[in-house]
Amino acid sequence: KQEVTQIPAALSVPEGENLVLNCSFTDSAIYNLQWFRQDPGKGLTSLLLIQSSQREQTSGRLNASLDKSSGRSTLYIAASQPGDSATYLCAGRGGGADGLTFGKGTHLIIQP
Amino acid sequence: EAQVTQNPRYLITVTGKKLTVTCSQNMNHEYMSWYRQDPGLGLRQIYYSMNVEVTDKGDVPEGYKVSRKEKRNFPLILESPSPNQTSLYFCASSLSGGAYYGYTFGSGTRLTVV
Numbered sequence: 001k002q003e004v005t006q007i008p009a010a011l012s013v014p015e016g017e018n019l020v021l022n023c024s025f026t027d028s029a030i031y032n033l034q035w036f037r038q039d040p041g042k043g044l045t046s047l048l049l050i051q052s053s054q055r056e057q058t059s060g061r062l063n064a065s066l067d068k069s070s071g072r073s074t075l076y077i078a079a080s081q082p083g084d085s086a087t088y089l090c091a092g093r094g095g096g097a098d099g100l101t102f103g104k105g106t107h108l109i110i111q112p
Numbered sequence: 113e114a115q116v117t118q119n120p121r122y123l124i125t126v127t128g129k130k131l132t133v134t135c136s137q138n139m140n141h142e143y144m145s146w147y148r149q150d151p152g153l154g155l156r157q158i159y160y161s162m163n164v165e166v167t168d169k170g171d172v173p174e175g176y177k178v179s180r181k182e183k184r185n186f187p188l189i190l191e192s193p194s195p196n197q198t199s200l201y202f203c204a205s206s207l208s209g210g211a212y213y214g215y216t217f218g219s220g221t222r223l224t225v226v
Contacts, residue, residue: 032213036217041222043202043217043218044204046214046217089154091155100157102156104153
């Protein structure tokens with residue numbers, strides 16, 4: 001069964017820094033990987049979706065990569081801002097009717 | 113606006129009193145699912161539906177029921193809620209059960225069972 005791990009569990013950095021969040025998965029037979037943002041007490045907002053045939057996706061200051069062979073994905077945030085403070089979740093989707101398998105998230109704080 | 117709508121957002125109930133959490137999507141998605149989120153355990157799938165009248169168990173289905181009579185709606189039913197079902201619940205949808213599509217999530221329902 002797919003397991004997804006996110007490191008670090010928490011991260012606090014000063015505003016303006018570039019940072020990388022890590023996500024690893026155990027089953028390389030992954031069809032896609034999705035990064036979400038969750039604000040306290042709120043729902044999940046989809047940030048980026050990477051198909052298994054792709055290596056990366058970009059949206060504004062965010063760039064996500066996927067390396068199936070090593071079982072890793074990274075989310076790169078450029079020029080971080082206090083508004084980026086949130087919990088970031090990665091989730092892998094397997095084949096067929098399998099749902100998403102989530103990591104437990106990285107709680108990110110950007111200090112003004 | 114394309115969205116998944118859950119109601120209610122917050123609910124406090126007593127043990128054993130049947131309740132339903134509604135979920136509706138306006139994107140004509142075939143695939144819908146329910147997750148619960150608990151501290152330290154993350155998000156876990158409760159039930160999913162590939163299409164109308166097609167539902168199946170996820171990882172933590174005990175104590176829950178679902179139905180899919182219409183494509184847009186996928187209610188979650190707790191027939192006899194217990195305190196261990198206190199959690200944050202999310203409904204999600206995807207264009208199809210094919211694995212190449214991303215998910216859209218609702219805003220969540222925070223349920224407290226006392």
